[in-house]
Amino acid sequence: MPLSPTARVLLAMIHNGRRTGYEIKQLVDVSTRFFWAASYGQIYPELKRLEDAGLIEGEDSPSGGRRRRVYSLTDAGDAALDEWLHSDDEPTYEMRDEGLLKLFFSSDLGDAERLALIRRIRARHQSVIDRLRTVEEGAAAVGGGPHMTLQFGLGHHGWVVEWCKRQEEELG
Amino acid sequence: MPLSPTARVLLAMIHNGRRTGYEIKQLVDVSTRFFWAASYGQIYPELKRLEDAGLIEGEDSPSGGRRRRVYSLTDAGDAALDEWLHSDDEPTYEMRDEGLLKLFFSSDLGDAERLALIRRIRARHQSVIDRLRTVEEGAAAVGGGPHMTLQFGLGHHGWVVEWCKRQEEELG
DNA sequence: ATACTCATGTAAGCTGTTACATGATTCT
DNA sequence: AGAATCATGTAACAGCTTACATGAGTAT
Numbered sequence: 553m554p555l556s557p558t559a560r561v562l563l564a565m566i567h568n569g570r571r572t573g574y575e576i577k578q579l580v581d582v583s584t585r586f587f588w589a590a591s592y593g594q595i596y597p598e599l600k601r602l603e604d605a606g607l608i609e610g611e612d613s614p615s616g617g618r619r620r621r622v623y624s625l626t627d628a629g630d631a632a633l634d635e636w637l638h639s640d641d642e643p644t645y646e647m648r649d650e651g652l653l654k655l656f657f658s659s660d661l662g663d664a665e666r667l668a669l670i671r672r673i674r675a676r677h678q679s680v681i682d683r684l685r686t687v688e689e690g691a692a693a694v695g696g697g698p699h700m701t702l703q704f705g706l707g708h709h710g711w712v713v714e715w716c717k718r719q720e721e722e723l724g
Numbered sequence: 725m726p727l728s729p730t731a732r733v734l735l736a737m738i739h740n741g742r743r744t745g746y747e748i749k750q751l752v753d754v755s756t757r758f759f760w761a762a763s764y765g766q767i768y769p770e771l772k773r774l775e776d777a778g779l780i781e782g783e784d785s786p787s788g789g790r791r792r793r794v795y796s797l798t799d800a801g802d803a804a805l806d807e808w809l810h811s812d813d814e815p816t817y818e819m820r821d822e823g824l825l826k827l828f829f830s831s832d833l834g835d836a837e838r839l840a841l842i843r844r845i846r847a848r849h850q851s852v853i854d855r856l857r858t859v860e861e862g863a864a865a866v867g868g869g870p871h872m873t874l875q876f877g878l879g880h881h882g883w884v885v886e887w888c889k890r891q892e893e894e895l896g
Numbered sequence: 897a898t899a900c901t902c903a904t905g906t907a908a909g910c911t912g913t914t915a916c917a918t919g920a921t922t923c924t
Numbered sequence: 925a926g927a928a929t930c931a932t933g934t935a936a937c938a939g940c941t942t943a944c945a946t947g948a949g950t951a952t
Contacts (some may be wrong), residue, residue: 556938556939557820557822557938557939558939558940560822560825561825564825564829567829567832567927568829571906572902572903572904573903573905574901574902574903574904583828584825584828585825586819587819587820587821587824588820588821588822588824588825588828589818589820589939589940590940591940591941592819592904592905593906593907593940593941593942594939594940594941596904596906597906600905601927614903614948615903615948615949616823616948616949617947617948617949618902618903618947618950619903619904619947620902620903620904621903621904633803636826637826637829637830637832637833638833638837640840640844642848643821643822643823643825643826643844643845643848644820644821644822645821645822645823645848646761646818646819646820646821647758647759647818647819647820647821648729648759648761648816648817648818648819649758649759649760649815649816649817649818649819649906650729650732650760650815650816650817651755651815651817652735652759652760652873652876653732653736653756653759653760654808654815655742655810655869655872655876656755656756656760656869656870656872656873657736657739657809657869658809658868658869658872659868659869660739661809661810662811665810668812672812672815673815676814676815676817686928690935693911696801696830696831697827697828697829697830697831698828700828700830700891700910701824701827701828701829704824704827704887707883707887708880708883708884708887711879711880711883712880715876715879715880717906719872728910728911729911729912730911730912743933744930745931745932745933746930746932747931748929761912762912763912763913763914764913764932764933765912765913765914765933765934766911766912766913768932768933768934769933769934786920786931787920787921787930787931788920788921789919789920789921790919790920790921790930790931791919791920791931791932792930792931792932793931793932829950836936
């Protein structure tokens with residue numbers, strides 16, 4: 553049985569020490585979300601499925617009267633995670649960028665509107681950079697994968713911002 | 725009634741002179757697909773919905789005994805397309821990159837495996853570049869939006885390839 | 897008191913992919 | 925004759941988002 557896309561993140565996050573659905577979501581939101589998002593509506597049902605499938609084990613561990621369920625990997629879960637990480641399958645790569653789509657169809661737009669569109673694209677990517685910077689120190693301290701992907705994000709969105717600037721100069 | 729994501733592409737493609745579902749799919753596959761894909765399973769049903777909604781008009785126009793339905797924009801469709809292109813709403817931007825996800829979780833991998841992973845990421849982006857190059861002349865001839873987005877794609881994927889090379893050097 | 901954070905979940909709906917089915921025409 | 929291309933569609937399923945619902949603890 554192959555792991556669903558969300559299952560992979562969950563296994564890896566649990567392996568990483570994030571033991572509750574809530575904690576996983578918190579970390580996703582400040583780390584992977586720009587290349588791999590996840591919502592509660594997906595996380596909680598999937599945790600159940602993984603437990604039913606015997607890949608993780610949950611234990612109720614309320615903090616005070618607040619319910620809380622912590623998960624850990626079973627041997628099967630550990631093996632599944634390993635298999636995924638080492639597998640040589642073509643990794644999925646998808647993107648949907650409405651800004652570029654509009655740009656593609658911008659022939660009927662005036663220069664001013666095309667310029668506004670590009671500025672908007674740039675602002676979007678700049679805001680991602682701004683957010684990434686807020687977690688830069690933490691990622692640097694952790695090093696390894698998280699730091700590499702953060703640097704990738706900074707560089708990638710930085711490149712887009714520069715591209716936009718060049719286009720703006722040519723148009724303005 | 726707001727346009728569905730696929731509806732936008734269809735209206736714009738029809739406005740652009742692509743009159744059948746088949747033709748639209750052909751053009752998508754060599755142009756927008758790297759930032760906005762579409763499958764037949766989405767295109768044909770959506771064309772019907774758009775016709776029911778009065779945004780496009782279809783006419784049977786078989787070529788020989790081969791059935792074929794050509795569409796054109798109604799005034800309402802033209803207005804809807806214009807509204808979308810000029811609207812200042814936050815454009816959707818989504819991406820899912822399993823390669824980066826693995827990289828994020830690569831702390832338990834050895835250097836050799838991390839290197840293999842990065843090579844794989846690079847190969848993926850290189851293959852996109854190779855494909856884009858095959859349509860470069862056509863896009864240059866058309867100019868405007870298609871040419872801009874193609875240049876964007878070339879630059880963007882080129883940046884990723886260079887980033888990968890730098891990482892490979894550091895690891896190898 | 898009130899708002900915010902911790903914490904878990906469900907239901908409806910939207911969007912999309914994949915695989916399948918069909919049939920005509922054109923190219924080799 | 926057989927393969928590729930033109931052309932249209934459906935059904936099943938997968939995956940995700942959004943909005944909603946609930947409730948306890950903590951900070952202002």
